[in-house]
Amino acid sequence: MRRSLFEKVWDAHVVEELPGGNALVFMDLVVAHEITTPPGAIAIERDFGDALYDAGRIVAMLDHVAPAKDTATALQAQTVRTWAKRHGIRFHDIGDNGICHVLVPERGYVTPGMTVCCGDSHTCTLGAFGAFALGIGTTAQAGAMLSGCLILQRPKVMRVEVTGALPADATAKDLALTVIATIGFRGGTGYVLEYTGSAIRALSMEQRMTLCNMAIEAGATTGIVAADATTAAYLAATPSAPASWTAQAADDGAEYAATVTIDATTIAPVVSWGTNPGECVPITGRVPDDADAASLAYMDLRPGQPVRSIEIDQAFIGSCTNARIGDLRAAADVLRGRRVAVPTIVTPGSQAVRRQAEREGLHDVFQDAGALWTHSSCGPCLGMSMGVLAPGMRCVSSSNRNFPGRMGEGGRVHLAAPAVVAASAILGRLASPSEIAAASSPLVPA
Amino acid sequence: MIVEGAVLAIPRANIDTDQIIPARYLTRIDAAGMGEHCFDGLPDCTALLASRPGASVLVTGENFGCGSSREHAAWALTGRGFRAVIAPSFARIFLENAYTNALVPIALPQPVVDELARADRIAIDVAAQTLRADGGEPIGFELDPLRKQFVLGGGFLPYLAAKIPSVRAWEAAR
Numbered sequence: 312m313r314r315s316l317f318e319k320v321w322d323a324h325v326v327e328e329l330p331g332g333n334a335l336v337f338m339d340l341v342v343a344h345e346i347t348t349p350p351g352a353i354a355i356e357r358d359f360g361d362a363l364y365d366a367g368r369i370v371a372m373l374d375h376v377a378p379a380k381d382t383a384t385a386l387q388a389q390t391v392r393t394w395a396k397r398h399g400i401r402f403h404d405i406g407d408n409g410i411c412h413v414l415v416p417e418r419g420y421v422t423p424g425m426t427v428c429c430g431d432s433h434t435c436t437l438g439a440f441g442a443f444a445l446g447i448g449t450t451a452q453a454g455a456m457l458s459g460c461l462i463l464q465r466p467k468v469m470r471v472e473v474t475g476a477l478p479a480d481a482t483a484k485d486l487a488l489t490v491i492a493t494i495g496f497r498g499g500t501g502y503v504l505e506y507t508g509s510a511i512r513a514l515s516m517e518q519r520m521t522l523c524n525m526a527i528e529a530g531a532t533t534g535i536v537a538a539d540a541t542t543a544a545y546l547a548a549t550p551s552a553p554a555s556w557t558a559q560a561a562d563d564g565a566e567y568a569a570t571v572t573i574d575a576t577t578i579a580p581v582v583s584w585g586t587n588p589g590e591c592v593p594i595t596g597r598v599p600d601d602a603d604a605a606s607l608a609y610m611d612l613r614p615g616q617p618v619r620s621i622e623i624d625q626a627f628i629g630s631c632t633n634a635r636i637g638d639l640r641a642a643a644d645v646l647r648g649r650r651v652a653v654p655t656i657v658t659p660g661s662q663a664v665r666r667q668a669e670r671e672g673l674h675d676v677f678q679d680a681g682a683l684w685t686h687s688s689c690g691p692c693l694g695m696s697m698g699v700l701a702p703g704m705r706c707v708s709s710s711n712r713n714f715p716g717r718m719g720e721g722g723r724v725h726l727a728a729p730a731v732v733a734a735s736a737i738l739g740r741l742a743s744p745s746e747i748a749a750a751s752s753p754l755v756p757a
Numbered sequence: 758m759i760v761e762g763a764v765l766a767i768p769r770a771n772i773d774t775d776q777i778i779p780a781r782y783l784t785r786i787d788a789a790g791m792g793e794h795c796f797d798g799l800p801d802c803t804a805l806l807a808s809r810p811g812a813s814v815l816v817t818g819e820n821f822g823c824g825s826s827r828e829h830a831a832w833a834l835t836g837r838g839f840r841a842v843i844a845p846s847f848a849r850i851f852l853e854n855a856y857t858n859a860l861v862p863i864a865l866p867q868p869v870v871d872e873l874a875r876a877d878r879i880a881i882d883v884a885a886q887t888l889r890a891d892g893g894e895p896i897g898f899e900l901d902p903l904r905k906q907f908v909l910g911g912g913f914l915p916y917l918a919a920k921i922p923s924v925r926a927w928e929a930a931r
């Protein structure tokens with residue numbers, strides 16, 4: 312039988328078929344962070360003699376609220392810290408940490424053909440490496456730490472072929488949002504999105520991660536991209552430089568439950584106007600005439616309004632979607648020599664990214680522009696710390712979710728690529744980077 | 758197992774887990790206290806939520822539980838007294854979390870859900886996979902046959918623990 316890439320990885324990890332179309336699927340790596348891990352770790356300690364299937368298959372870090380902001384989050388961090396130490400689990404404490412979906416690949420912990428799970432929905436990011444990587448709940452994660460396995464329904468596979476090449480001003484974020492708008496905000500439910508085509512092969516690993524990161528925003532179990540020379544080069548440059556892995560690809564003529572084709576040449580910079588990531592339009596466009604009434608009311612917008620007329624109160628460049636070095640370079644290129652008009656927070660995806668950015672002087676670019684340059688954390692992406700929105704505040708963000716209240720109670724979020732966020736920060740309204748490039752003189756004296 | 762109780766209908770699609778339990782409450786190392794904050798992130802719903810105190814069956818829109826993987830959403834719902842959720846569809850991770858927390862996830866076609874949203878009380882026979890709204894005709898529904906066991910008898914982690922020897926054997930032969 313001719314198989315998709317996903318099916319090959321899946322088949323190689325099925326320990327046992329279970330009733331009702333379920334399977335016991337072996338997990339090569341379990342990623343653990345401080346928000347979702349403690350209850351599961353405590354349950355294993357209490358009910359199963361603290362026995363882990365294989366502590367060597369776990370990697371843990373502090374990322375969501377790091378360093379801790381209060382007693383409760385300090386207790387979460389300390390619980391993971393002591394648990395990791397007790398079991399000899401690889402652990403990345405503050406200073407050496409990063410957002411899990413940024414840190415795990417940059418350290419070389421994920422290789423093609425692996426299975427990875429984490430109590431975090433954006434684990435799908437790691438599908439960029441040709442791995443089967445998925446988010447799960449706390450109890451399922453505990454099950455994987457206890458038994459090495461998840462119980463899963465075998466997902467269907469949707470082939471998402473992206474032909475042609477992305478235009479110079481379009482990014483992987485724009486492609487990710489366009490995929491969601493194309494298949495629908497819940498159109499990927501029950502599927503793995505297998506990305507293929509010339510535009511995908513041309514993406515860097517960072518861009519593939521941005522694309523796969525948002526597979527969950529279409530409801531998909533995960534996204535996956537076949538490993539190639541780009542993958543090999545990335546892995547060879549990681550600290551652990553994993554030597555042994557085999558690149559797999561879909562068989563020619565593999566059958567897919569669904570197929571979608573997107574012409575990359577039609578992709579333009581987009582921005583979300585509504586309350587889910589599927590509600591987006593080109594930055595040059597308008598709020599749709601048939602826009603959902605509840606989304607409009609929450610966002611305080613009217614149909615037909617040009618999105619570039621929408622004024623913002625804050626800008627955020629960060630998150631597991633768009634806070635890698637390439638993202639920071641793209642934002643810095645727009646901000647260099649300019650001044651931001653609204654409070655702007657730049658939060659690198661990991662401490663390693665932070666240090667690389669500083670070696671390149673990007674921290675000076677951001678701070679010269681008047682932005683706040685922070686240590687790595689999830690920060691305001693999930694409205695827990697470091698820039699939570701006040702009710703009614705409007706933020707343009709390089710993150711992945713614009714749900715009501717996501718970045719703070721009553722806060723409004725517009726999702727966009729880092730360069731769009733930077734341009735918007737300068738102009739104080741949603742803006743295209745081309746508007747900045749077109750400005751005849753720098754907006755600040757040199 | 759019979760789940761019987763008052764209905765709370767929230768006829769909205771795409772209620773994500775941030776709306777069920779906002780991240781500002783995700784600061785505990787256990788599942789306690791989440792019920793108090795159930796639906797704190799749902800805009801304009803204070804009156805709606807207050808109108809049905811003690812409801813144990815939630816009837817809602819498609820793609821319920823999308824977004825964040827946080828199991829806190831299931832803990833918030835069960836902590837608030839919900840024992841079943843009826844919707845046209847669920848997001849995958851929420852569905853898995855519902856089963857492991859004995860929150861019965863019932864997917865039915867939109868017209869049936871619309872009908873059930875008007876009911877005062879619903880009685881659900883989980884083992885038989887049927888429900889009745891206000892004493893009406895029984896309506897059948899599907900459940901994952903394996904995960905149904907975890908709803909009826911708990912034991913998700915013990916089930917996996919019992920698999921460890923065969924997992925080790927599989928890994929050794931890999």
Ligand code: SF4
Nearest residue numbers: 433630631689692693
């Ligand atoms: S950056 Fe945001 S989306 Fe990514 S893991 Fe952190 S909280 Fe989740």
